[in-house]
Amino acid sequence: MESVQHKHPPYLLIWLYLFLLTAAELGLAFELPISRNLKLLLLLGTALWKALLVAMFFMHLKFEKWNLRMLFIIPLPLAVILVLAVITEKIW
Amino acid sequence: MTTADARAMQPPFPAERGVDAYNTKLGMWVFLASEVMFFTALIGAYIILRFGAPGEWARPGTVLNVPVTAFNTFLLICSSVSMVKAYASIADGNQKLLKFWFLVTIICGASFVGVQAYEYLHLIHRGFVPSGVRDGSELAELVANGTLPGASLGLYGSTFYTMTGFHGFHVTCGVISMIYLYLTKVLPGKYTQQNYGGVEVIGLYWHFVDLVWIILFTIVYLI
Amino acid sequence: MTTVAGTPGVGHTHHDDRPFIRKYIFSTDHKIIGIQFLFVSLFFLLVGGLLAMQIRWQLGFPNQPMPGGKLLPETMAPDGVILPEYYIQLVTMHGTFMVFFAIMPLLVGVYANFLIPLKLGAHDMAFPRINMASFWAALLAGLVMLSSLFVPEGAARAGWTMYAPLSARPDLSGAGLGQQLWCVAIILLGLSSILGSLNYITTVINMRAPGMTWFRMPLSIWALFITAILGLLALPVLSGAAIMLLFDQTIGTHFFDPAAGGQALLWQHLFWFFGHPEVYILILPAMGMVSDMIANGSRKPIFGYHSMVFAIIGIAFLGWIVWGHHMFVSGMNPTLGSTFMVTTMIIAVPSAIKTFNWLGTMWRGNLRFHVPMMHAVGFVAMFVIGGLSGIFMAATPVDMHIHDTYFIVAHIHYVLFGGSLFALFGAITFWYPKMFGRLMHEGWGKVHFWLTMLFYNLTFFPMHILGMAGHMRRIYDPTMYDFLKPYQPLNHFISISAFLLFAVQAIFALNFIISLFRGAKASMNPWQDNGLEWTLPNPAPHGNWAEVPRVYRGPYEYSHPDTTEDFLPQSQKLPGDPEPAAASAAGH
Numbered sequence: 001m002e003s004v005q006h007k008h009p010p011y012l013l014i015w016l017y018l019f020l021l022t023a024a025e026l027g028l029a030f031e032l033p034i035s036r037n038l039k040l041l042l043l044l045g046t047a048l049w050k051a052l053l054v055a056m057f058f059m060h061l062k063f064e065k066w067n068l069r070m071l072f073i074i075p076l077p078l079a080v081i082l083v084l085a086v087i088t089e090k091i092w
Numbered sequence: 093m094t095t096a097d098a099r100a101m102q103p104p105f106p107a108e109r110g111v112d113a114y115n116t117k118l119g120m121w122v123f124l125a126s127e128v129m130f131f132t133a134l135i136g137a138y139i140i141l142r143f144g145a146p147g148e149w150a151r152p153g154t155v156l157n158v159p160v161t162a163f164n165t166f167l168l169i170c171s172s173v174s175m176v177k178a179y180a181s182i183a184d185g186n187q188k189l190l191k192f193w194f195l196v197t198i199i200c201g202a203s204f205v206g207v208q209a210y211e212y213l214h215l216i217h218r219g220f221v222p223s224g225v226r227d228g229s230e231l232a233e234l235v236a237n238g239t240l241p242g243a244s245l246g247l248y249g250s251t252f253y254t255m256t257g258f259h260g261f262h263v264t265c266g267v268i269s270m271i272y273l274y275l276t277k278v279l280p281g282k283y284t285q286q287n288y289g290g291v292e293v294i295g296l297y298w299h300f301v302d303l304v305w306i307i308l309f310t311i312v313y314l315i
Numbered sequence: 316m317t318t319v320a321g322t323p324g325v326g327h328t329h330h331d332d333r334p335f336i337r338k339y340i341f342s343t344d345h346k347i348i349g350i351q352f353l354f355v356s357l358f359f360l361l362v363g364g365l366l367a368m369q370i371r372w373q374l375g376f377p378n379q380p381m382p383g384g385k386l387l388p389e390t391m392a393p394d395g396v397i398l399p400e401y402y403i404q405l406v407t408m409h410g411t412f413m414v415f416f417a418i419m420p421l422l423v424g425v426y427a428n429f430l431i432p433l434k435l436g437a438h439d440m441a442f443p444r445i446n447m448a449s450f451w452a453a454l455l456a457g458l459v460m461l462s463s464l465f466v467p468e469g470a471a472r473a474g475w476t477m478y479a480p481l482s483a484r485p486d487l488s489g490a491g492l493g494q495q496l497w498c499v500a501i502i503l504l505g506l507s508s509i510l511g512s513l514n515y516i517t518t519v520i521n522m523r524a525p526g527m528t529w530f531r532m533p534l535s536i537w538a539l540f541i542t543a544i545l546g547l548l549a550l551p552v553l554s555g556a557a558i559m560l561l562f563d564q565t566i567g568t569h570f571f572d573p574a575a576g577g578q579a580l581l582w583q584h585l586f587w588f589f590g591h592p593e594v595y596i597l598i599l600p601a602m603g604m605v606s607d608m609i610a611n612g613s614r615k616p617i618f619g620y621h622s623m624v625f626a627i628i629g630i631a632f633l634g635w636i637v638w639g640h641h642m643f644v645s646g647m648n649p650t651l652g653s654t655f656m657v658t659t660m661i662i663a664v665p666s667a668i669k670t671f672n673w674l675g676t677m678w679r680g681n682l683r684f685h686v687p688m689m690h691a692v693g694f695v696a697m698f699v700i701g702g703l704s705g706i707f708m709a710a711t712p713v714d715m716h717i718h719d720t721y722f723i724v725a726h727i728h729y730v731l732f733g734g735s736l737f738a739l740f741g742a743i744t745f746w747y748p749k750m751f752g753r754l755m756h757e758g759w760g761k762v763h764f765w766l767t768m769l770f771y772n773l774t775f776f777p778m779h780i781l782g783m784a785g786h787m788r789r790i791y792d793p794t795m796y797d798f799l800k801p802y803q804p805l806n807h808f809i810s811i812s813a814f815l816l817f818a819v820q821a822i823f824a825l826n827f828i829i830s831l832f833r834g835a836k837a838s839m840n841p842w843q844d845n846g847l848e849w850t851l852p853n854p855a856p857h858g859n860w861a862e863v864p865r866v867y868r869g870p871y872e873y874s875h876p877d878t879t880e881d882f883l884p885q886s887q888k889l890p891g892d893p894e895p896a897a898a899s900a901a902g903h
Contacts, residue, residue, distance in 0.1 A: 008180045015173040019166065026162055029152055029314040040315060047310035051303045058176045058299045067111045068121060075125050075548055078635055079132035082552070083139055085639070086584045088648050090144035105438070105863045108528060108897045110521035115441045118521055122513045126547045133555025133585060137570060140584075146576045223567030224575070246575035250568035254559065 014057045021050050120293045124300050127262075131304055134258060135311070138251040147243035152314050154240060155220055155231065155248065157211060164207045165309045168263075171200030172302040179295045185285035194270070194278050194291075197298065201267040208260050212253075220245075222253040252312060259308055262301050269294060333857075343443035344857055348450045349429030350750055352420050353743075355454055357827075359416035362461070364817055366409035373397045373405075375810025377792050391469065399791040400489060403472040406789045408464060410475025411497070414597065415504055416457045418735050422600040423508075423546065424453060426742060427515045427539045429750065433848035433855060434536050436524025436864045436886070441517040449510040456503035463496035471497035474789060476590070476641075479571030479582035483563040491564075498561035505554035508546050515543035524847070524886075526866030526895030530624070531885065533846060533870040534617060537624050538603025541631045542596050549592035556585035583645055587638040595634045598698075598730060599627060601738035602669060605691045607870075608741050609673050611844050612688030613680030614881045616871035619672040626665035626672075633662040643714045652711055659709040666702055670695060681874065681881065685842070686760035690741030693768055697733025701726055704779065719789075722782025728775045740764070740823065747827075748841050752853040753834030755826050763822040770816035777805050843882045845870055850886055867892040 025046050028039060056062040061069055111118060142149055152158065178193035219229020224246035226232065235242040273290060277283055283291055339347060372381045384395025391401035428446065432439050440446045463470045470493040473482035477497070485491040519540045523532070532540075560582070562568040569575035571582045610617045617623060639647060639655030673695050682688070704726040708714050717723065740763075747755050784802055786793060793799040793806060840849040847864055848855065864886040872883040883889075 008183070011173055011176050011180065015169065018169050022162070022165060022169070025310060025314060026158070030158075043310050043314055047307050050306045054172060054299055054303045054306065058172055058302075059296055065112055068113055068118075071111075071118075071121050071125055072128075075128040075132070078548060079128065079136065081636060082132060082584070082588050083136040085651060086136070086140045086581065087143050088651050089578070089580055089584075090140075106525050106898050107437075107521060107863070108523040108525060108895075110523070113521075115517055115521055119442060119445075119513050119517045122516050122547065123509070126509045126513070126551045129548045130551035130555050133552045134559075137555070137559060137581060137585070140581055141570065141576070141578060144576075144578060221567075222562065223569065244576055246569040246572075247577065250559075250562070250570055250577075254562060254568065258558075 009057050009060075009062075011057070014053055017053060018050055021046055114289055116289055116293050117296070120296045124296065127300065127304075131255075131258075134251075134255050135307070138255055138311070141247050141251060142244075145244040145247055148241040149244050150240055150248055155215075155245075156252070156313055157214065158313050160207065160211060161309065161313050164204055164211075165305065167200050167207070168204050168302050168305050171197045171204065172299055174200060175295050175298045179288070179291050182283050182285065182288040182291050187281055187283075190283065190291070191278055194274055198267060198270050198274060201263060201270065201298070205260060205264055205267060208256065208263075220249060220252075222249050224249045255308060255312060259301070259304055262304070266294070266298050266301055270298070338857075341447065343439070343447045345428045345432050345440045345443065345446060346750070346855055346857075348446055349425050351450055352424035352428060352453070353750075355457065356417055356420040356424065357824075359412050359457055360418075360421070363409055363413040363417050364820070366405050366412065368814065368817055369397065370402070370405050370409060371810040371813040373402055373791065374793065375807045375813075377794055390467075400469065400472070402791045403474075403789065404464075404470045404490075404493075407472050407474050407477075408460075408470050411460065411471070413731070414475060414593070415501070416453075416460065418597050418731060418739075419508075419593075420453060421739050422597065422735060423511065423539070423542060424450070426535070426600055426604065426746075427511065427543065429746065430535060430848070431515055431518055431539060432522070432859060433749070433851070434533050434846050434870075435519065435522060435527055436847050436860065436866065437518060437522040438858050438860065438863070440514045441522060442514050445510050446514050449507045449514070452503055452507035452510065456500045456507060459496055459503060460500035463493045463500070466492045466496065469493050476586060477560070477582075478586075479560065479563070479579050480573065480577075482582075483560055483571045485564060495561060495564055498557045498564070501557045502554050502561075505550040505557070508550045512543040512547035512550075515539060516547065519543075524863050524866055525898035527847075527885075530621065531866060531869045533603075534606035534620070534623055534627075535600070535603035538599045538606075538627055541627050542599045545592040545596050545599075545631055545634065549589045549596070552585055553589035553593075556582060556589070559585075580642075580645060580647060583642050583647075584638070587641045588635075590641060591638040592631075592634050594730075595630055597735055599630065601694065601735045601742075602627070604742045604745075605673070605694050605738050606669075606676075607844075607846070608687045608691040608745055609676050609695075610871045610873060611745075611842055612683050612685060612691065613677045614683065614873045615676055615680040616869075616873060617672065618675030618678075619668075620869065620871065622668055623672055626668045629665040630662060633658060633665070637662055640709060640711075640714070643711045644718045656709060656711045660706075663702065663706060663709070670699055670702075686755070686757055686764060687741040687745035687842070689761065689764045690737045690744070693764065694734055694737045694741070697729055697737060697771075700776075701729030701734055704729065716785075717782055719787055720782035721778040721786045721788065724788055725775055725778035725782060728778070732771060732775070737767075740767070743827070745842065746848075747830070747834075748837030748853050749848055749851075749855055751831055751834070752837060753830055754837045754841060755830045755834060759822055759826045763819065763826065766819040766822070767816065770812050770819055773812035774809055774816050777809055781805060781809075840884075843880070845872055845882050845884050847885055850884055865895055865898055867895070 025043060028042055028046070032039070055072070061072065113121070174193045174196040178190050178197060181189035181193055219226040219231035225235055225242070231240065234240040235245065273294060277290060342348060342351075369381065378396055380395035381392065381397060384392045384397070387395070387401070391398060391404075397405070428440070431437075468489060468491055470490065471477065471482065472488055472490050472493075481488050482494060485494065488494065519532075519536065559568070559570040563570050563572060569577040571577045571579055573579055606617055606623060637655055637659045639651055640659040643652055643655075677692070704722065708717060708723065708726060744755050744760055747753070781802055784799070786799055786802060794803055837853045839852055842849070847866070850864065851859060865888070866885045867888055868883065868885055870885055874881045875883045877883075877889060
């Protein structure tokens with residue numbers, strides 16, 4: 001059974017990325033004089049980006065087969081459907 | 093890309109192909125899918141309640157301590173990096189580095205729980221409790237003099253403690269599991285370059301817990 | 316009976332010297348765990364039935380002292396007359412026990428555990444110890460739920476659907492500890508279910524024997540696999556909701572409390588987002604097992620195997636986006652309501668496809684009406700009735716009138732009793748020899764089937780009529796309304812039928828118990844079925860096969876032109892069959 005030496009993804013670089021994105025979020029949340037809705041959008045986008053980095057590189061989803069990725073992806077639309085459907089109660 | 097050698101972790105009998113992931117790894121991914129739905133219920137309830145909240149929601153930083161939690165977030169992200177470094181170490185066959193990075197992960201994880209426990213005590217002292225604001229407390233005064241919007245604080249308390257509390261519970265379970273693995277498998281050198289599935293699998297759980305916190309930190313503390 | 320050539324490991328058991336407690340009590344063997352679930356679930360089925368008998372007493376003989384009622388405490392039934400406060404507990408706990416502790420574990424806990432490794436050619440589940448934990452968590456949950464019946468203030472009483480804010484406010488409902496115990500039990504059950512699901516999913520994906528490709532799996536396994544995915548993703552939402560409810564009751568949170576900004580409808584949305592996939596969890600395994608039994612009883616391949624698989628997947632997929640049809644009268648957003656109406660209508664289609672395929676399977680088959688076949692065919696008939704009443708309810712304008720009436724109660728019981736429970740009677744009979752090495756008595760099985768079919772229809776069909784007349788659900792005394800007074804004789808009739816229905820189940824219970832000791836010893840394959848489990852001795856040994864079998868064909872090769880027998884097991888090699896690729900590729 002050969003054990004294969006593969007190159008690892010650049011973990012420390014990703015860590016730096018995450019650190020910078022977190023700092024950016026803090027700046028965004030407290031310093032930037034932009035409209036509330038834009039702030040919301042940017043903050044959510046940044047959070048999702050960070051989450052994606054962790055999933056893709058630390059959890060190695062980027063390098064797994066598509067069928068394993070599907071396993072994790074399937075619940076996500078369900079989550080979105082639940083939240084969106086119930087929000088319509090109050091905002092429609 | 094290395095993933096723990098699939099054939100070493102397969103049970104010693106033939107089977108149809110399935111997904112190219114050994115049983116414990118597949119099992120962990122399946123479990124994480126259920127955890128996504130669990131946090132969806134809690135976080136979803138928060139989003140729904142906040143959208144429909146009567147009156148304003150307290151502005152970020154006025155009730156919760158953002159600087160301390162930002163540091164805590166940094167700590168958790170560091171623990172995620174150390175965990176993946178531990179995994180990479182044993183994938184390269186390096187026992188010493190595995191022990192080092194694994195221990196760093198445990199320490200960072202335990203510290204996260206410690207800081208969060210401290211934060212909870214501090215908040216409760218100030219008067220922020222799951223039912224909202226405690227009468228006669230410091231926060232109750234802020235509500236009385238109009239600095240804090242009082243109508244939605246009951247929801248704020250309910251959602252904050254439930255979401256962060258269950259996340260903290262998951263982190264604690266992770267730390268305990270890691271301590272157990274450290275003592276029974278990592279220190280005695282039971283993981284090898286051919287057999288390190290346990291590190292990969294606990295790593296997946298740990299990264300997931302970090303991922304949930306990334307989302308929570310943003311939507312609970314910063315919005 | 317042809318000897319099965321080329322099937323390795325038949326009859327070999329490795330020496331099993333585990334102590335009694337590891338073999339039968341704290342066992343990690345999937346078959347023992349399945350049997351443990353069977354005994355515990357049948358007990359809770361009895362509990363649910365006893366609760367139902369009390370409900371029917373009150374409805375059929377309102378405000379009269381119940382036989383045996385003197386055993387109940389004064390606070391619940393003084394002089395044996397059921398009080399409204401007790402009645403609502405009966406209704407709540409009947410639903411709770413039947414759904415969560417009887418039907419769900421009978422279908423999933425028993426048959427997913429028992430059948431999956433056997434029918435796929437695996438030695439055991441992927442995670443045997445987690446499997447054991449799943450059983451003990453479920454048992455603990457059941458005991459906690461049972462204990463809630465005996466606390467001083469009584470059990471939870473907001474209906475099995477536990478709507479807030481009634482369920483969140485002990486000052487409104489009168490139930491404090493009992494309600495909290497309900498929440499704790501549900502959370503524990505959710506954990507058990509999730510642990511089970513992850514086992515079933517991993518095993519089905521990764522542990523199929525060489526040659527057991529996806530489209531050679533029996534439909535019972537497909538159904539159990541898809542059900543496990545539903546459970547995996549739906550139960551956590553229920554657990555989350557139950558946690559929030561528990562917190563509202565105990566630590567003062569306000570999730571469902573409108574006075575503090577919470578939303579009562581939030582509970583309904585969360586509960587039904589779980590609740591609708593849950594009802595598919597309660598029917599899909601039954602459909603899968605019925606497919607196996609009908610193919611066996613017709614001595615023909617299942618008609619439209621692929622469309623059956625896609626129908627199961629379609630039902631599961633659509634089942635996530637129909638939950639609002641339980642909430643048409645809740646005051647939710649009407650546009651949202653219309654969306655749910657459309658999706659609910661659509662979901663009737665895959666169920667109909669399955670029904671036609673069962674009929675197509677039976678058409679011109681060499682029909683053998685053994686007891687499992689009778690129950691399976693009975694399932695199809697009863698499920699059609701239940702499904703048709705569902706179409707009425709799917710149409711929102713109609714539902715406005717029949718929601719929360721006995722029309723709904725009729726629908727529920729047609730699909731859960733006429734559907735799931737009939738399938739279970741058939742399945743228990745069918746796999747009994749594999750579990751216990753003996754056969755249940757065929758004659759008494761037929762008597763039980765016909766009497767159950769009779770009294771069951773006499774009990775539940777009239778409920779459609781009551782519902783259309785406006786008889787509401789969960790009502791304590793229908794005679795308080797003038798417009799319902801003319802229907803009281805029907806209530807009386809239903810109650811008598813229900814008592815007879817319950818009594819008749821003694822035949823099944825006695826058949827089950829007595830056959831354990833005095834039943835005819837079963838040959839290896841008494842039903843002449845094609846599944847892999849029938850190539851093992853009865854009862855199946857620990858570890859199942861000494862060597863993993865090879866699979867050469869699909870599961871329903873009955874009346875195959877190349878054989879003298881009218882069945883052809885999946886692992887029997889015919890001269891022209893190629894070896895499965897996976898057998899050599901894995902190479903261990």
